[in-house]
Amino acid sequence: xxxxxxxxxxxxxxxxxxxxxxxxxxxxxxxxxxxxxxxxxxxxxxxxxxxxxxxxxxxxxxxxxxxxxxxxxxxxxxxxxxxxxxxxxxxxxxxxxxxxxxxxxxxxxxxxxxxxxxxxxxxxxxxxxxxxxxxxxxxxxxxxxxxxxxxxxxxxxxxxxxxxxxxxxxxxxxxxxxxxxxxxxxxxxxxxxx
Numbered sequence: 176x177x178x179x180x181x182x183x184x185x186x187x188x189x190x191x192x193x194x195x196x197x198x199x200x201x202x203x204x205x206x207x208x209x210x211x212x213x214x215x216x217x218x219x220x221x222x223x224x225x226x227x228x229x230x231x232x233x234x235x236x237x238x239x240x241x242x243x244x245x246x247x248x249x250x251x252x253x254x255x256x257x258x259x260x261x262x263x264x265x266x267x268x269x270x271x272x273x274x275x276x277x278x279x280x281x282x283x284x285x286x287x288x289x290x291x292x293x294x295x296x297x298x299x300x301x302x303x304x305x306x307x308x309x310x311x312x313x314x315x316x317x318x319x320x321x322x323x324x325x326x327x328x329x330x331x332x333x334x335x336x337x338x339x340x341x342x343x344x345x346x347x348x349x350x351x352x353x354x355x356x357x358x359x360x361x362x363x364x365x366x367x368x369x
């Protein structure tokens with residue numbers, strides 16, 4: 176039975192560090208971002224696969240509190256809201272792994288993993304490059320300006336809805352996939368189910 180959604184609890188890095196052993200930590204970033212550095216003991220369930228992992232997360236939440244983490248706190252807050260709609264309570268880390276590392280707390284990395292740029296930086300590079308390309312193309316072929324307009328409209332939509340289709344596409348690129356000792360998603364689900 177689904178209970179009414181509750182407001183998301185946001186923890187500071189200090190609060191999360193003090194209680195880290197109480198939580199099942201779930202990192203909702205892409206596998207590549209996760210491989211580059213995550214909170215100790217965190218399980219990787221990318222935000223786009225959260226619904227697929229709902230049963231395992233419900234089982235984990237029945238054993239103890241969940242802490243969702245991402246790079247800045249935005250994706251983990253979305254994940255908390257999606258879980259709350261299913262009656263599963265979870266907290267989010269204010270400022271994400273960036274704030275965690277800046278506060279001097281350790282990050283674990285998968286063996287042999289490379290660290291890709293943070294997703295927001297990748298989006299800015301891709302969007303800026305496409306806008307510049309549209310501008311330059313428009314100087315020689317007038318309809319080329321539409322590319323810049325489309326990217327601008329996409330950025331406005333992203334800001335209004337707090338979603339990012341470009342990030343979803345970039346997360347699937349090879350450089351954002353983990354290398355080294357990546358844990359398969361099915362194994363992560365089994366670990367969460369207990």
